[in-house]
Amino acid sequence: MYSITPAAADYLKKQDQSVYLDLPPAVEGCCFQLQESPSAKMGVPPNPEAYARHNVDGVTVYVPHGLKPVPLTVAVSSFLGFKKLIVEGWPLV
Numbered sequence: 001m002y003s004i005t006p007a008a009a010d011y012l013k014k015q016d017q018s019v020y021l022d023l024p025p026a027v028e029g030c031c032f033q034l035q036e037s038p039s040a041k042m043g044v045p046p047n048p049e050a051y052a053r054h055n056v057d058g059v060t061v062y063v064p065h066g067l068k069p070v071p072l073t074v075a076v077s078s079f080l081g082f083k084k085l086i087v088e089g090w091p092l093v
Contacts, residue, residue, distance in 0.1 A: 001069065001071055001072075002054055002056055002061055002063060002071070002072055002073075002074075003056060003057075003071070003072075003073045003074070004019075004056045004057050004059055004061065004073065004074045004075075005073060005074070005075045005076065006057075007075070007076050008059075008074050008075050008076040008085060009056075009057045009058065009059050011076045011083060011085075012042065012059050012085075013058065013059065015042060017042040017043055018042070018043065018044055018059065018060035018061065018062065019040050019041065019042055019043075019059060019060070019061050019062070019074055019085060020040075020041055020043065020044065020045040020051060020061070020062035020063075021038040021039070021040055021041075021061070021062065021063050021064060021067065021072070021074075021087060022038055022039045022040075022041055022045070022064075023035070023038045023064050023066065023067060024036045024037075024038070024039070034092065036090075036092075037087050037090035037092075038064075038067065038072075038087050038090065039085075039086075039087065040074050040085035040086060040087050041085070042085065044062065045062050048062065050064060050065060051063060051064055051065065052064075052065060056074075061074065070089065070090065070091060071089055072087055072088065072089045072090065073087070073088045073089050074086075074087060074088075075087075075088050
């Protein structure tokens with residue numbers, strides 16, 4: 001269900017960090033509901049009791065209990081040498 005790219009796993013292991021997915025609030029209109037992709041943040045969430053803990057390829061991944069059951073991948077993105085974690089596979093519909 002959840003995966004992590006080898007580059008992201010190496011990055012997190014070198015930093016000796018876990019990762020957690022943070023859900024943005026849902027936007028609702030009269031006839032639609034939209035929720036943006038969760039963000040991936042290094043470390044332990046501020047309220048770990050609200051998260052399920054998974055071990056994915058040797059990295060601890062915290063997933064919020066209310067997350068839709070969709071296959072997601074944690075990856076690392078780089079721009080001008082700066083790296084950040086991203087989440088791939090989130091459907092916008």
